[in-house]
Amino acid sequence: MELRHLRYFAAVADTCHFGQAAKRLHVAQPALSYAIRQLEAELDVALFTRTTRQVALTPAGEYFRDEVERILASVDNAVHGVRRLADGRSGLIRLGLTGTAAFSHLPQIARTMQQELPGVALQIQTDMLTPEQCNGLRSGTMELGILRPPAIGEDIELRTIAHEPLVLAVSAEHRLASEPVVSLADLRSEPFVMYGNRESAVTSVLLRSCRQAGFTPHREHEAPGTAVLLALVTAGLGVGVVPASVRSLPLDGLVIRDLPDAGEVELALAWRRSNDHPLVEAVGRLIESLYAADAASAGH
Incomplete structure (x- = not known):
């Protein structure tokens, strides 16, 4: 059983018309009819009753329609989630902050992330000094830090933000x-x-x-x-x-x-150099833009 068989079945079940379903799917009607017969043969059950005048779901077909709708919705959600994750728009970011950075910028960071990256969950660790943050970045217990340079140890990338x-x-x-x-x-x-x-x-x-x-x-x-x-x-x-x-x-x-x-x-954005996850880059760009906007407004 292939995913296309389920999509073909869903279209016919929705229209109860092979011609309309074929047009919606952009396939030839004979190919669609053959695919449905293959599906019925694999299930060893009739999903539709067919006459010269109408096509109707059998009781087994009605049950299968509900299950297929659930399966296809799960597949679509999975595809959407994977694409959001790859684009840096979904997932979990663990962020460490120096004590004062938490006081001044955390509300703005959280609010903007909710607006711009609603699919990203933010886990905050506050009042962390630079050595502790660098250890967390290297060990993988956090993905991003807002800290005071210089970084302690190796494999930490810094970008000054204030x-x-x-x-x-x-x-x-x-x-x-x-x-x-x-x-x-x-x-x-x-x-x-x-x-x-x-x-x-x-x-x-x-x-x-x-x-x-x-x-x-x-x-x-x-x-x-x-x-x-x-x-x-x-x-x-x-x-x-x-x-x-x-x-x-x-x-x-x-x-x-x-x-x-x-x-x-200085205040710097920090991450592990070997961590090239797109989500880290997306959240990092957002945080950097907030501090840049603050600096620009303070200069006027």
Whole structure:
């Protein structure tokens, strides 16, 4: 039994007319009649009653019609799904984000994907530092990351999508909370809350900027990610220097101030170099376009 036999049967069952069915299928009527006889012979059952005036389904034919409709619908859905998958419009993407990227861009990413790629399921892992994301990309537990360069280890491809200045985070009771702009020199004697991972891109930029300002920051407390870092700062345990996207996270008791001489960090889209799945490329292009649009609007 071939798939074409089922499609031929469905057309005849729908029209109850071999001539009309043949015209719909763009086949010769004798070829269609022969194919139906082949199908009946294989099933060893009559699917139609035929007279000179009419063609009608037998009870077996009526049952078979319902089953064939279900089978053909499943086949069509499978074909459609395979094509969407090959075009990068269907499937699952596991996306890792740095803490601040989640605060500022995740709602926009999720909303745009729902609009542009509704067949793609998005699984999010947030507040991941760069080393953790690179490990996830290499191990295959995630397909895309939004992280701070440089990448840690090999086989990771990066595409810069944004540059973010570093800003100062202090508790509302801190002496610098009322200052609109602060310099690094003002932080010389302050205890710092810093990321616990020494390979953090934010920490690398901060240490370099502090050296240029003539001091080494005093690491009073360490945090595994941005959310914990900001909580410790809010509690008054030290000051924090973080990417400016934390401004999108309203937190009672936390004050964000400009820190012009602290430098800036890159934000990059990351994926495993050997992962050439079209879905990864499709979602990556969408994310990159969102950040490019934000940068263009900020420049006006």
